Amino acid sequence: MRSEPAVSHRATTAVLAPVLTGSAAAITLGVFGKVHEPQFFSISLAGFSSGTAVKSWLATLAVALAVFQLVSAFVMYRLTPGGRAPSWIGPAHMWSGRLAVLASVPVAVHCLYALGFSSSDSRVFFHSLFGCFFYGVFVTKMLLLTRKGLRPWVIPVTGGLLFFVLVYVWLTSALWFFQTTGLTV
Template sequence: MSESLATQRIKASYGDAAVLTAVLIGALVAVGLGVFGKVHEPQFFSVSVAGFSSGTAVKAWLATLSVALGLFQLVSAFAMYRLIPGGRAPAWMGAAHVWSGRLAVLASVPVAVHCLYALGFSETDSRVLFHSLFGCLFYGIFVTKMILLTRKGLRGWVIPIAGGLLFFVLVYVWLTSALWFFQTSGITF
């Protein structure tokens, strides 16, 4: 039995409200992080890990790990949505997708904490300004996507768009930090 048009409209309206609510909460997170980074007095400390030449090298490699895991997220999402040749994704792909996302964000947290607490939100040049903006945006989009994943009845394009935005912003943050570090300091540990 098919649903009535009125029922379909109510469900779509609920889904749209859920998306708007999630986006607003994510925006508050992004703005809150930016405000904290701007008003907080930077501590200019760096935690180095044994085996790495500096705290900045640690951050660059953790960010690179996040991007590598994010790339797996992209490929596995394409496989699960059947956007790459080969038919159905293997049964393990869903769990690997979830865990690679968790690990990507987990690897990014020490980097973000260091950036916000030790350096703060900065606009010394355009690279640093956009890195600060996109770094805050990354966590706002992450929160938005996590909220959306718990909602039923969303339009089919909502989660892929949120995931794609999250990946794009992560890559941009990496380009303005880790890649810049590797280009100026060489690929060092």
């Protein structure tokens, strides 16, 4: 009976360093949001009724792009019927991820600068917590993408976690906003 080879120090460091860096990013955002005095100034764009509406629609765009990310990842990893992935799926996956993060940045800036990290009720607390966690996982994933020799499951698991966290943040913010005010623009 063969035993599994021990995980090398180099392989552990290849994953651990990005995880620690992502954790530091999440904690830094949370600390900033907590100690920063909320300004209650929001992003406002012409055509939208409020900064919260802008935030909700940008978050919805980010989640829609993340759904494409999930589907395209399944295609790239051949987890869907049809065999080979089309040649455009890799670049489309990469660009949809970039656009999703780009759409999320004004939302995060508004949340951290205008509202801060809050624990006023459980929905707001978990939204604040997972919002910081989202960017921590994002930093981790971006750093892991530059590493060679990772186990094949590391990037898909990290991407799945990133998707889950973004959806949770959306559920505790944009969905709540739409249920409270309707689909206002």
